[in-house]
Amino acid sequence: MASKQSQRLITSYKGLLAELDASPDMPLNEVRALFEHMGDVTAEPGSIDYAEVEAGGVPAMWVVPKGSAQDRVLLCAHGGGYCFGSMYTHRKLYGHCAKMIGCRALIVHYGRTPEHPHPGPVNDMAKAYRWLLDQGIRPNHIALIGDSAGGGLAVTTLLRLREQGLPMPAATMPLSPWLDMEGGGGSFESNQQKDVLVAHEMLLEMAKTFLGENGNRRDPLANPLHGDLRGLPPAYIQVGGDETLLDDSRGLAEALQRADVEVKLDVFPDMQHVFQFLAGVAPEADEAIAKLAAWVRPRLAL
Template sequence: MSSIQSDALKSLYKSWAASMADNPNMPLDELRRMFEHWADVTAEPGGVDYIEVDAGGVPGLWAVPKGVRQDRVLQCTHGGGYVCGSMYSHRKMYGHFAKTFGCRALILNYRCAPEHPHPAPVDDTTSAYQWLLDQGIRPQHVALTGDSGGGGLALATVLRARERGLPMPSAVIPLSPWLDMEATGETYQSNSDKDALVTRGIVLGMATTFLGEGGNRQDPLANPLLADLRGMPPMYIQVGGDETLLDDSRRLAEKARSEGVEVIFEIEPGMQHVYHFLAGVTPQADAAILRLADWVRPKLGLG
């Protein structure tokens, strides 16, 4: 359930929603600066070094906790509707993941729309995954995660890797993933008075920006709900109970299970979109990350 501490994320989202309502034609650079403040609600993990890297032509940021295995990697794709967010806005959150998991995290600064519409983001993240393999990291020692649009992108990366004949990673961890480019989920209505930020209108607008005018909203690499998920790696999905995007996660879990994928699906009651940003601040976020770590560590060969 939500707590006094978790209200920080809700308050942040309410301020963003108010700013966008007051300025419906907000310039893109202003919108992006606003979303960089996502990290404001996350505690500094401590004991983590950050190193910028060229990951096969894709800018990235290594989050390297003290004393972890260097040959186990969590590849991270930030949220922001494929328009906003960066490796810097998500540095602290994925630093917590790396520290709890006991491995390095590679946070990617993939190209975003509208300058670089679909499929530029998935091309970048797949190239970065190929780069990891070329560095000698075994596929079974890599897990993929991402939040919001980055959650959909983590799934699309696996699909694109499969298209290219690359070996599958050990696991994929979508966090509050945005998948449905047509925003058909029932929770857009049922959770509309609970979600402090995400509305159907915002999602449809971001989909148009991401795909370009006339873009295919049913492309499985944009909406993995329409993909063939057979043979996908094990999946652990977490989502907040107050999210309008809740049905995207629910439908993903149902489809993946029906196609033979190992799935764990968790709804955290009373929590907002990507509540994991509250790492180091709320017990709900810390406990969720710990559950993910307990699940993925054996898959990465970390015991």
């Protein structure tokens, strides 16, 4: 049974949707301002310094826990349907992850749609990764992580890096990843009454904005379920059991297994989309982040 504390995320998501329903013609800048409160449910991790930087021409934020390894980096892709969210909304979430792992994190503020449609976000992530290499960070000392749309980027970025002939990072950790631009997963039906945030119609509209009206819904750089995943680094996928996007995670795990890539999938019962936002608040989120850290630390030689 879900903890009492986990209900805070449901309350937050319902409140966000209620404000959007009350103002269906809300301008994009105001919608984005609403989404800037996504991280309000996350506890302040503490003992962390933050600094904004240009990472290969892309805005980003360094998250530096006190006493952390300076030569190990968590490269982070925030969620928000490629349209919302920012390095600010996810500052505390990835602060908890970096602090638990014991390394620095770099949250990439990639260009969002509709101003920067596909392949803008994945290109920005690749630029940030190349910038880390140029700073002297070894590829096997970098791990990717992302949530929702950022979880998709935690995989598609690997495919872009391979195209560019860059070395692979040590690992990737997609959280509640959004991958299937066609929304074909059966969990959209089985979990539609449980997931309070992600609805099928909403997701298809976001895909249209991201890819364009006639964009390729099976482009591997947007939907890696249709890509060649051979040779990718180990992956650890986390997803909530009540998510409509549950089958995206299952499908990714199966595709990685077929490609002979090491993969771990954890489904957390009764949890909502990106429940890790409740870091420092709900035990399920803290448990999930502790598992991420235990899994990735040896891969980063920490």
